[in-house]
Amino acid sequence: MESKETLYELQDCPACREGVGCMEHEGGWCCYVACMDCGAQTAHFAYNNEAERIEAEKKAAYTWNIGKVIRMDPGE
Numbered sequence: 200m201e202s203k204e205t206l207y208e209l210q211d212c213p214a215c216r217e218g219v220g221c222m223e224h225e226g227g228w229c230c231y232v233a234c235m236d237c238g239a240q241t242a243h244f245a246y247n248n249e250a251e252r253i254e255a256e257k258k259a260a261y262t263w264n265i266g267k268v269i270r271m272d273p274g275e
């Protein structure tokens with residue numbers, strides 16, 4: 200099963216409004232969306248299997264798209 204349907208859309212970074220969101224996976228058990236530009240990222244969403252992975256990706260994408268991100272800038 201190699202079908203790569205798009206399950207979610209990632210909008211531009213809600214923090215810097217310029218960066219592109221990228222779905223990252225960590226250790227094969229959780230995922231999050233991070234900005235390639237400013238480093239803002241969503242919370243991590245854990246999963247235990249393929250079905251949960253898809254749900255976790257959708258949740259991460261949704262969180263990103265509504266602008267619920269953790270900003271990485273060290274303070275002004």
Ligand SMILES: [Zn+2]
Nearest residue numbers: 212215218234
């Ligand atoms: Zn950004």
